[in-house]
Amino acid sequence: MALTIHGYAAPSATTPLAAHRFERRDPRPDDVVIDILYCGVCHSDIHQARNEWGGSIYPMVPGHEIIGKVSAVGAQVGKFKVGDMVGVGCMVDSCQQCAACGEGLEQYCVEGATWTYNDKDRRDKLPTFGGYSERIVVSDKFVVSISDKLDPKAAAPLLCAGITTWSPLRHWKIGKGSKVAVIGLGGLGHMGLKFAKAMGADVTLFTRSPGKETEARRLGADHVVLSTDPAQMAAVTRQFDFILDTVPSPHDLNPYLLTLSLNGTLVLVGLLEPIEPAVQSAAVILGRRSIAGSAIGGIAETQEMLDFCAEHGIASDVEMIDIQNINHAYERMLKSDVRYRFVIDIASLKKAA
Structure with missing residues (x-):
């Protein structure tokens, strides 16, 4: 049964982001279902929401710096369990067959990686929706572990920046x-x-x-x-x-x-x-x-980076916002008025719009 999700979406290239309800796909045997706690705000979210790169799909739910807790796992998932703190970055799938994928560099997949939002699922061709939402369903191959040594709020931008x-x-x-x-x-x-x-x-x-x-x-x-x-x-x-x-x-x-x-x-x-x-x-x-x-990084090196951050006490400098303030945050980002990354507290979705 598909999951009805609350989030924020760009209805068009010229319309402010607003509250939006949509459906996530049914979890598959290799999927992890994640209750999202925090989502970083990337400059590319603005480019995509406003169709500045072309090819934007609406309604669009941006967000690819996602931190949350596992709420369910498929029967084939062995490396994650309910309650684990995890992350999802810019990709949610790739062909997993080409030379780049074989080297753990899924971002250079010759068929093109499947992006976390503003893309189409490789299997069911349904749109992908990002982390400005309460929950996400992702293949376990594209989920990373977040150490309890990391502040999850400040870890979110590590998944892209x-x-x-x-x-x-x-x-x-x-x-x-x-x-x-x-x-x-x-x-x-x-x-x-x-x-x-x-x-x-x-x-x-x-x-x-x-x-x-x-x-x-x-x-x-x-x-x-x-x-x-x-x-x-x-x-x-x-x-x-x-x-x-x-x-x-x-x-x-x-x-x-x-x-x-x-x-x-x-x-x-x-x-x-x-x-x-x-x-x-x-x-x-x-x-x-x-x-x-150079473009982002593969899943293995993303995990390596997160482990390095946990060991060395490295995290992003962040400013927390409620999701209702996302349009104002976009305007501030365009003026470089943030040190150095906005992170949305997804709990704010429960507040009245």
């Missing part, structure tokens, strides 16, 4: 002795600073905003460079092995490329639009530098 920054740092083998720079201090950037520092790197923040030094150092930065100051930029020429670029809007990469050392790599994790202005190829060729990209 956390893994998006963790995965490239791990892939490029950042560790003791690495010189790392992070561009941008937002939901992604603040996690990049925390992870790079915990991995043993010497960490620099690039920012366009004066006055962020104290905050950046609190989050793990050893140095802060004002990227609008030519003298400060010149002083870090050829300094960095790795740059994590978290900026979500088009910006000039050329000044940052000159700060990479020989064989250095700049990795884009925030930008999906074309790179503008054009990259000067000499800056790449003459230092054997690379521009690369």
